[in-house]
Amino acid sequence: MLKIANHCHYHKAKAQQLIEGIKNYVIDAEVLLRIEDDSVALCTDLQQQTTCFTHSLLDPKLLARAIQKNQALIKACNNKKREIHSIIDLTAGWGRDSLILATHGQSVTMIEQNGLIYNCLNYLLSIAQHDSTQACFQNLNALNLNSLEYLNSEDYSMADCLYLDPMFPAHKSTALPSKDLQILQLMTTNLDIESLFEAALVRAKHRVVVKRPLHAPTLSNTKADIVYKEKTIRFDVYLTHNNVTV
Numbered sequence: 010m011l012k013i014a015n016h017c018h019y020h021k022a023k024a025q026q027l028i029e030g031i032k033n034y035v036i037d038a039e040v041l042l043r044i045e046d047d048s049v050a051l052c053t054d055l056q057q058q059t060t061c062f063t064h065s066l067l068d069p070k071l072l073a074r075a076i077q078k079n080q081a082l083i084k085a086c087n088n089k090k091r092e093i094h095s096i097i098d099l100t101a102g103w104g105r106d107s108l109i110l111a112t113h114g115q116s117v118t119m120i121e122q123n124g125l126i127y128n129c130l131n132y133l134l135s136i137a138q139h140d141s142t143q144a145c146f147q148n149l150n151a152l153n154l155n156s157l158e159y160l161n162s163e164d165y166s167m168a169d170c171l172y173l174d175p176m177f178p179a180h181k182s183t184a185l186p187s188k189d190l191q192i193l194q195l196m197t198t199n200l201d202i203e204s205l206f207e208a209a210l211v212r213a214k215h216r217v218v219v220k221r222p223l224h225a226p227t228l229s230n231t232k233a234d235i236v237y238k239e240k241t242i243r244f245d246v247y248l249t250h251n252n253v254t255v
Contacts, residue, residue: 013032014041026132027132048064049065071108072143093115093170097118097120098118099160100120101121104119106174111149114148119149121152122153160212167212168212168214169213175228220244
């Protein structure tokens, strides 16, 4: 059951729009959504204790991270010709990777299938676009769609880059994922990520980028053309239409 606590004072119309979008959302777990003026918080019981995750696109730590230039994500979603301008994040989630890409000039469409997450993300984006003068927020938009259906629809306009960040696979370690990922996993069902990946290879103009744990297998038998690594994750890059510009 979803419970909603509205603490918003300055953006009441936007908060009401969020409430209207999620009031009929059905979930088996007990989840509390707290709506604030520039953030949302999701609280639920995990491992027999209450866990809360607060998210804002205006979080100073997130914005400070977004402006860092030497990130593997940015390298993976670009090329030497700097011809990648439009990106579709097919698994948007909380939108943080999309924000990083938008901060560096790309136009990013965030697609999120889950209704609750999408409405929260769209609320936070509308707040950021209203309250901030930073250009990155104007480079973002969000859609509540099934990504695979969208790629195969007439509405899809070929993007320079398609980005996938699928749920991390189970790991032998007993360490729990971060709070945001635990709550995300609680509320969402996995897309047919292999089919989505295969469709993306056909529908991306220049490249498909897949985020993976550092030592996880690739999504399919297709070998990545380029790999950018960080300490715990990597980005597999698949060049499309025989494009060899890297």
